[in-house]
Amino acid sequence: MKRWAAFILVVFFALGGSLALAAAPVAILWPKPLEAFQGDLLEVRVDGDELLAVDGMLGKEKVYFSANVKTPFTALIGIDVEAKPATVKLLLKATVSGGQSQQREIPLRIKSKAYRQESFNVPPSFDQMSPETLAEIRREQADFARAFAVTAAERWWQLPFVRPVPQEASASSFGSRRIINGVPRAPHTGTDLSAPAGTEVVAVNHGKVVLVGNYFFAGGSVVLDHGGGLYSMYFHLSEFKVEEGALVRRGDVLALSGGTGRVTGPHLHWGMRLNNTRVDPLVLLRKFSSPTESGDVNKASVKAEK
Numbered sequence: 342m343k344r345w346a347a348f349i350l351v352v353f354f355a356l357g358g359s360l361a362l363a364a365a366p367v368a369i370l371w372p373k374p375l376e377a378f379q380g381d382l383l384e385v386r387v388d389g390d391e392l393l394a395v396d397g398m399l400g401k402e403k404v405y406f407s408a409n410v411k412t413p414f415t416a417l418i419g420i421d422v423e424a425k426p427a428t429v430k431l432l433l434k435a436t437v438s439g440g441q442s443q444q445r446e447i448p449l450r451i452k453s454k455a456y457r458q459e460s461f462n463v464p465p466s467f468d469q470m471s472p473e474t475l476a477e478i479r480r481e482q483a484d485f486a487r488a489f490a491v492t493a494a495e496r497w498w499q500l501p502f503v504r505p506v507p508q509e510a511s512a513s514s515f516g517s518r519r520i521i522n523g524v525p526r527a528p529h530t531g532t533d534l535s536a537p538a539g540t541e542v543v544a545v546n547h548g549k550v551v552l553v554g555n556y557f558f559a560g561g562s563v564v565l566d567h568g569g570g571l572y573s574m575y576f577h578l579s580e581f582k583v584e585e586g587a588l589v590r591r592g593d594v595l596a597l598s599g600g601t602g603r604v605t606g607p608h609l610h611w612g613m614r615l616n617n618t619r620v621d622p623l624v625l626l627r628k629f630s631s632p633t634e635s636g637d638v639n640k641a642s643v644k645a646e647k
């Protein structure tokens with residue numbers, strides 16, 4: 342018996358030093374390799390008992406992780422409608438209690454999606470614009486760039502996301518592309534919902550109004566920052582009901598729809614932007630319009646909100 346105890350003691354001291362230097366790594370549940378189409382959104386989760394923080398980078402873009410009440414940490418990732426089909430790496434860093442951190446590279450395969458294309462020809466004069474119009478377009482681009490320049494690091498949105506108007510999508514869908522006189526134009530980066538003029542347009546989630554203005558292409562426009570790199574956009578509006586800087590809740594009326602800007606008729610153009618990618622709003626709605634779809638964490642946060 343004594344010999345046995347002595348043996349344990351020897352082993353204990355022999356291992357002691359190295360064990361103290363390299364404590365057993367805390368088990369972290371990393372995401373499996375990911376796959377997504379151009380224009381998609383997906384949720385990424387990192388779980389573990391002692392997680393304090395999770396940081397993510399996808400290319401040059403920060404991926405904002407957040408945990409509600411308790412782990413897992415979750416983040417939304419967006420694949421731009423024009424992202425090149427390839428396998429990229431999502432770099433993740435998890436910090437656990439005690440300050441230790443672990444890193445992982447998760448492969449993300451971007452798959453191409455066949456969005457609708459239409460080709461037609463117009464007289465060359467179609468694209469001629471006056472210097473005044475060109476100045477207007479530059480102002481539009483600058484204002485939108487400013488709205489997207491700084492996002493709130495805090496995540497304001499919570500599941501579920503809701504529709505901005507009750508109407509369905511019209512023919513001009515997300516990702517469709519026109520080829521005019523043989524030259525491919527930028528793809529359509531939103532979804533057009535066939536709302537008659539005067540329809541109430543509501544916030545798809547909680548956020549801050551970061552742009553209200555009238556523009557050449559987008560017409561009457563409102564942009565919301567939902568935090569963590571997520572923005573929603575509402576174009577061709579006829580009347581604003583909010584001001585820049587206001588905090589809004591999911592379902593709050595932002596404006597009335599209309600047919601302002603460069604349009605052929607009244608409708609709501611609804612766009613979503615996530616960490617500088619342009620993603621399909623209908624994918625957001627399909628995946629994240631139920632408070633339960635995304636698991637316990639989000640269920641807990643929605644309950645706490647009531």
Ligand SMILES: [Zn+2]
Pocket residue numbers: 513529531532533609610611
């Ligand atoms: Zn549109």
